[in-house]
Amino acid sequence: MKKFLAVLLAAVMICISFVACSSETKTDETGNDTQQATLTMATNAEFPPYEYKEGDKVVGIDAEIAQAIADELGMKLEIVDTKFDAIIPGVQSGKYDMGMAGMTVTPEREQSVSFSNSYATGIQSIIVKEGSDIKSVDDLSSETKIGVQLGTTGDIYASDDFGAEAVAQYDKGADAVQALIAGKVDCVIIDNEPAKAFVAANTGLTILETSYAEEDYAICFAKDNTELQTKVNDALKKLIDNGTVKTIVDKYISAE
Known part of the structure; x- marks a missing residue:
């Protein structure tokens, strides 16, 4: 019986230790310790x-x-x-x-x-190389190779509008932009703020004046x-x- 109680007590102590490690203790205004989710x-x-x-x-x-x-x-x-x-x-x-x-x-x-x-409100923009034949959204077609980040609205919208064959999916927006620079895609559709950051970081790229879509975050x-x-x-x-x-x-x- 004593052996059983000792094992039970050890198990309880392990459980208490685990709970203490899986949550954060925070002191409130009264000086008492509280568990913070x-x-x-x-x-x-x-x-x-x-x-x-x-x-x-x-x-x-x-x-x-x-x-x-x-x-x-x-x-x-x-x-x-x-x-x-x-x-x-x-x-x-x-x-x-x-x-x-x-x-x-x-x-x-x-x-x-x-x-x-x-x-927040976001805008889907189109990045192209400077001097590209793509001047506006109207120049996009099923023949255009469009780079997107996998699973984003740029991916969803472009696939719906131009077909899956026209869309090249990348795990990262930066990878899509590098594909554009390398000539593997004709443009990249991505959120406007990241688009501005990518264009600022890479010479020879520009954002079209006409947006592709507007959306709520x-x-x-x-x-x-x-x-x-x-x-x-x-x-x-x-x-x-x-x-x-x-x-x-x-x-x-x-x-x-």
């Missing part, structure tokens, strides 16, 4: 200025807005950098609490996940996670109303 956000740090890396840290508009949301909810933010097309499946499975990656609300995505209210959640969706929406509304979201966006995107 973690908010896990999946992103793809290849879309400056919305998300990109400085060293090993993910920074940008989405990272700062997510941190502000976590602060409002009294949670610790954990950002996981993954492939863009892995975000929605990861959120669906419960691997991540939410996905935030300059993600547009589309009917296709709404079949898989739920979305928050919009927090939002945060995605598993369809059954309505509690978190509501809490994030409430926090997001407060951050929009008090000017926090605008301040963050203005920090990264100057008025033109």
Whole structure:
């Protein structure tokens, strides 16, 4: 019996140790220790200025807005950098609490996940080489080789408009841009802010004046996670109303 109790006590101590390691202790205003829940956000740090890396840290508009949301909810933010097309499946499975990656609300995505209210408006732009025969959206056709990042709205829209054969998919937007420079594709369709960053970093490229599409960015959640969706929406509304979201966006995107 004593041996059984000793084993049971050891097991209990292991469980207590595990729980203590899997959560963060935070001291509140009264000096008492409280357990702080973690908010896990999946992103793809290849879309400056919305998300990109400085060293090993993910920074940008989405990272700062997510941190502000976590602060409002009294949670610790954990950002996981993954492939863009892995975000929605990861959120669906419960691997991540939410996905935030300059993600547009589309009917296709709404079949898989739920979305928050919009927090920013994005534009899909077209990058070409200087002197290209492609001067506007009207010059695109099924004969045009279009570079896109896999799983993005640029990928979805271009595939729908011009057929899958016209679209070359890449894991990263930067890889699509390098394919353009190498002459493997005729243009790249990508979000406007990353497009500006890529053009600034690579000589001989330009962005067409006419945009390809306009869209709203939002945060995605598993369809059954309505509690978190509501809490994030409430926090997001407060951050929009008090000017926090605008301040963050203005920090990264100057008025033109």
